[in-house]
Amino acid sequence: xxxNTTQVPAHAGARGHSASASLQxxxxxxxxxxxxxxxxxxVYGFMIWTFVLSLTNSRMLPSYHFVGFGQYARLMANxxxxxxxxNLAIFGGLFIAICxxxxxxxxxxxxxxxxxxxxxxxxxxxxxxxxxxxxGVVWKWLLNPGxxxxxxxxxxxxxxxxFDWLVQPEMAVYTLVIAAVxxxxxxVMALFLAGLRGIDDEIIKAAQLDGASLPRIYRRVILPCLxxxxxxAVMILSHIAIKSFDLVVALTGGGxxxxxxxxxTFMYAHAFTRAQIGLGSASAMLMLGGVLAIxxxxxxxxxxxxxxx
Amino acid sequence: MSALEIxxxxxxxxxxxxxxxxxxxxxxxxxxxxxxxxxxxxSTLMNAIAGLEPITSGEIRIGGEDVTWRTPxxxxxxxxxxxxxxxxxxxxxxxxxxxxxxxxxxxAEREAAVQRxxxxxxxxxxxxxxxxxxxxxxxxxxxxxxxxxxxxxxxLFDEPLSNLDAKLxxxxxxxxxxLHQRLGTTIVYVTHDQIEAMTLADRIAVMRxxxxxxxxxxxxxxxxxxxxxxxxxxxxxAMNFVDAVLEGGRGNYALRISTPGQEDLVLxxxxxxxxxxxxxxxxxxxxxxxxxxxxxxxVGHSGAGTAMAAVIGVVEPTxxxxxxxxxxxxxxVTARVGPDCHxxxxxxxxxxxxxxxxVLFDPxxxxxxx
Ligand SMILES: Nc1ncnc2c1ncn2[C@@H]1O[C@H](COP(=O)(O)OP(=O)(O)OP(=O)(O)O)[C@@H](O)[C@H]1O
Ligand SMILES: [Mg+2]
Numbered sequence: 282x283x284x285n286t287t288q289v290p291a292h293a294g295a296r297g298h299s300a301s302a303s304l305q306x307x308x309x310x311x312x313x314x315x316x317x318x319x320x321x322x323x324v325y326g327f328m329i330w331t332f333v334l335s336l337t338n339s340r341m342l343p344s345y346h347f348v349g350f351g352q353y354a355r356l357m358a359n360x361x362x363x364x365x366x367x368n369l370a371i372f373g374g375l376f377i378a379i380c381x382x383x384x385x386x387x388x389x390x391x392x393x394x395x396x397x398x399x400x401x402x403x404x405x406x407x408x409x410x411x412x413x414x415x416x417g418v419v420w421k422w423l424l425n426p427g428x429x430x431x432x433x434x435x436x437x438x439x440x441x442x443x444f445d446w447l448v449q450p451e452m453a454v455y456t457l458v459i460a461a462v463x464x465x466x467x468x469v470m471a472l473f474l475a476g477l478r479g480i481d482d483e484i485i486k487a488a489q490l491d492g493a494s495l496p497r498i499y500r501r502v503i504l505p506c507l508x509x510x511x512x513x514a515v516m517i518l519s520h521i522a523i524k525s526f527d528l529v530v531a532l533t534g535g536g537x538x539x540x541x542x543x544x545x546t547f548m549y550a551h552a553f554t555r556a557q558i559g560l561g562s563a564s565a566m567l568m569l570g571g572v573l574a575i576x577x578x579x580x581x582x583x584x585x586x587x588x589x590x
Numbered sequence: 591m592s593a594l595e596i597x598x599x600x601x602x603x604x605x606x607x608x609x610x611x612x613x614x615x616x617x618x619x620x621x622x623x624x625x626x627x628x629x630x631x632x633s634t635l636m637n638a639i640a641g642l643e644p645i646t647s648g649e650i651r652i653g654g655e656d657v658t659w660r661t662p663x664x665x666x667x668x669x670x671x672x673x674x675x676x677x678x679x680x681x682x683x684x685x686x687x688x689x690x691x692x693x694x695x696x697x698a699e700r701e702a703a704v705q706r707x708x709x710x711x712x713x714x715x716x717x718x719x720x721x722x723x724x725x726x727x728x729x730x731x732x733x734x735x736x737x738x739x740x741x742x743x744x745x746l747f748d749e750p751l752s753n754l755d756a757k758l759x760x761x762x763x764x765x766x767x768x769l770h771q772r773l774g775t776t777i778v779y780v781t782h783d784q785i786e787a788m789t790l791a792d793r794i795a796v797m798r799x800x801x802x803x804x805x806x807x808x809x810x811x812x813x814x815x816x817x818x819x820x821x822x823x824x825x826x827x828a829m830n831f832v833d834a835v836l837e838g839g840r841g842n843y844a845l846r847i848s849t850p851g852q853e854d855l856v857l858x859x860x861x862x863x864x865x866x867x868x869x870x871x872x873x874x875x876x877x878x879x880x881x882x883x884x885x886x887x888x889v890g891h892s893g894a895g896t897a898m899a900a901v902i903g904v905v906e907p908t909x910x911x912x913x914x915x916x917x918x919x920x921x922x923v924t925a926r927v928g929p930d931c932h933x934x935x936x937x938x939x940x941x942x943x944x945x946x947x948x949v950l951f952d953p954x955x956x957x958x959x960x
Contacts, residue, residue, distance in 0.1 A: 483675035486642045487736070491689035492663040501688075505679030 328569070335562035343558060352563040361539050362564060365547040368454045369571075372543065373522035375458045376465070380518055381511065383462065384469025389499060391470070392477045402474070405467035413464065417531025420460040421447070424532075450540035453533050457525070457541060460532055465521060469514050476510035477503065512583050516576070523572055544568045592654070593618040593776035594639065594744060599648030601631075601638055601800075608634050610800045612648070616793060619774045623787045625823065626797030632780045633672060635797075636746050639778065640667050653743055663692075668737035669746040672780075674729045676721040676736070683717040686735045693740075707735040710765070726753040731762075738769070747779040751786065759783075766790065784826045788812070796820045813947065818956040821879050821949060827913060830923035833953070834878040836871050840864060845878055845950075847919050849900075855918070857896050860946050865960040868950070876959065877951040882913065884947050885925035888940040895942030902935050914939065 338348045356362050387405060391398055408416065423429040426445040434442040446452035480503055488498045526545040533541040535550070542550075544564060552561025592615045601609035608631045616622045624632045637643040639650060641662040650658050657665050668689070676685050683704055690700045708714040711731040721729055730753050737745055750766075751759045767790055770777055781787055787794055788808045795805045796819070804816045815821035821829045834845035834857070843859035857878075859868075888897055903915035903922060907929070914925045914933060925941060933939050950960040 481673060481675060483671045483673050484677060486637070486640075486662070487669070487671060487675040488677070488688070489642065489662040490640055490667060490669050491736075492692040493688075494663075497692070502677050502679070508679075 331562045331565050334558055335566050337559055339558040339562070341556040341558070348559075352559040353567075355560055356563045356567070359560075361542065362544075362547060364539060365542040365544045365564075368541060369523070369543050371454055372457050372461070372525070373519060375455075376461050376522050377515060377518045379458065379462045380466045380469045381514060383466040384514065385473050385504070385507075387466070387470040388473035388477055391474055402471065405470050407467070408464045409468040411464065413461075413525070413527040414531045416460050416464045417528045420456065420463070421532050424456050424459075447533065448537060450537045453537060453541035457528060457532060457543075461521070461525065461528060465518060469518070472510050472514050473507065476507045480506055508583075512579075515579070519572075519575060523568065544571075592616060593620065593652065594622075594778065595649075595651040596635075596639070597649040597651070599635075599638060599650065600646045601634055601643065602646045608800050609638065609645075612800075612802055614795055614802065614805060616776065616778075618653075618776055620792040621770055621777045621779065621790055623791035623794045624778065624780045624797060625782070625784075625787050625794060627823075628782075630797045631800040632797060633748055634800075636669065636748050636778065636780060639744070640669050640746055641665050666743045667746060668740045668742040668744075670730075670733045670737045670748060670750045672748040672752075674721075674733040676729055676732055678721055681718050681720055682713065682724070682732050682735075685721065685732055686739045689736065689740050703739045704735075707738045710738065710769075711735050727755065727758060730754060734762075741773070741775070743776065745775055745777045745779075747777065749780050749782065752782065763789065784824065787824070794824075796823055798823075814958075815879075815949065816958050818877065818879075818951050821951070825881060827882050827924045827926075830880045830882065830918075831951075832878045832880065832919040832921075832923060834876050834919065836868065836874060836876050836950075839872065840869065843868060843872075845876065847878070849918055850920075852900075852917075855898050857898075857943060857945055857948075859950075859960070863946070863960055867959045871952075871959065875953055877953045877956075879949040879951060880923065880943065881947070882924045882926035884944045885923075885927065885941050886944070887927045887931055888942045895944045897940065897942055899938055899940050902933050902937050902939050905933060905935055916941075 333345075334343055335352055336347050336349065337344055338346050338351070391401060395401075424444070424447040426432065426443075426448060431442060431444040434444070446456050484502060484506075485498060488502045493501065524545065525543055526549065529535055529541060529543050529546045535542045535546045539547075545568070548561045548564045548568065550561075551557040551564065594614070594616050596612055596614040599609055599612040600607070612635060614622070624635065626632055634643065638645050641657070641660060641664075645658065648658070649656060652665060652667075677688065680688065686704045686707060687700045690703055695703075704717065705714070708717055711734060713728065713731050713735060716724060716728060716732070721732065724732065730750060734747075734750055737747075747766075751762050754762060763786055766777075766779075770790075779786075779790065781790075791808050793805060794808055794811045796803045796811060798819055804811060804820045806814070811820060811824050815824065815829075818831065822831070832847055834847045836843060836859075837846055837856075838844045838859075841861045841864065843861075843864065845857045845859060847855045847857065849855065886895065888895075900916040900918060903917065906913040906915075909929070911929050912927050912931050912933075914927060914931075915922050916925060916939070917923075927933075927941075949958060951957065952959050
């Protein structure tokens, strides 16, 4: 703590000084202590509790009859869990990839110093201001075959037009991707735009003189400079993807059936509505493990390579 | 054939008129140096030549062809930027080879070119590093290397040596001069360094507020400046300007300098340097320009100069010679004398002034009269 390094003059009233110095060094700790304790308890304490519960046979209420990794074994045998897990892989992968591509594309287009840039930028950013519940409800209407896009295009005379992913079990997860991309790509664009604006103009001029075309300049010179931006974007997006719960609830409700379940909705359903707290906790622990498995190596490689970028 | 011709070039950024009626023409293989105070438009002119900034009006011709509306890639120019502008995500090798790669040069040739410039610039050991791992001087050499890897019609160098230490700078200056002699490529070069300008240039363009004040050989710029600005800008220590009143008539003009507390000094003007402009200025105040080396110590009574004497103010030995401050006219002047001068402050020193090389300006319009 930097405050500890404050030099206390050795002469003149050393006693009074050391008392006030120790107060100075303890006061911040005292003031911070309650919030540190609360966050330790509610974050890490509950994590540990969830882990403990995942080792028990808890059903409706927590019980402390330990069954080892029995709940995990049940989970592995549960078909619905595998649907949720593979949905997360599809949803997360597509969501992150499409957001990055659209975000980078929009940012590059906006970076061409067009008129009304401020207005457009705000327009693209607006969806991020909505909650996922609102996004979910709006897209639920838009994608509803009887009310939304399909009905509209049919009313224009294209009678055979079909767009009913929302009610198709194998396609429902893609509607989640559509809605989530709509919401988050503007935000990714803002991140990329800030990165692009930070690049020295003369680098681009040098590349022009070197004979590179504009697409090449972006691909070879500019985008490689934006690795830190991609890094932050992937961190934020993967965290949104894994947490996605409200969007599923509002848009598909996990359905049809449980075809668009994600681990978060699976966990909620089992822990809180189907009286399977043990199984729910086990799925929550696997989610945590998944997040760590993705993020830790990524963080490690990014932070390490930062030194030699 | 002229390698580069700039004709009535104007450039505005919005309402700020940055370049005003620039006209420059240099022959193939010439080394043009642009000098001028900060913000006078040197970098803007370089960008215009390279095609990186669209110009407002005028014409640019390279090798006889009108390139005014061509893209930078089509102009066959290589440039070293003031801020280096290295590609941060590429290694030094990648930086140097990028321009060749974009021009579809085969890989083996690219590698050879990288090796050639790396040897020339002594950066072979840095080839696999990223720009962020280099010092300022190393980055500057990489930026030079990136330009030298190609063989364009014109090289543009925007202060390429400004961040090097004194020794490396002198070395690089010599390298550039050798390189120019060997390649014979036309070079346009911006610098703030007087010595660089005088030693490297075939021609110097002195700029001020977006206008070219004078374009000429180093000798012309130094000895025949067209106005007070050019005279004062080139030369270190700068030229001394002394108020003087013109007297006499054609064939025997003289300049009277009144120094407070001293007898007036009358310096006869060499008759062979009379100009018509002087006739209308008799009795008026003029600005006499004398370079420090136009003064010399009076040895005996020989020598081709007008004798004068003054009390020494400050003595600054520089090693190669001694700079002496003396009161003359309203202010002080600096004289450059030989290193064996042992004059002390407060002593009276006998000097000679070489009026054959002095210059005369109109103090109001600041233009050259004689
Ligand atoms: N993009 C721009 N928009 C507006 N004004 C500009 C722009 N670029 C340069 N200027 C102006 O043009 C003038 C000339 O700039 P320039 O960079 O050419 O100066 P310079 O002679 O290269 O100076 P230095 O020696 O400091 O590099 C400056 O007054 C600057 O403010
Ligand atoms: Mg400049």
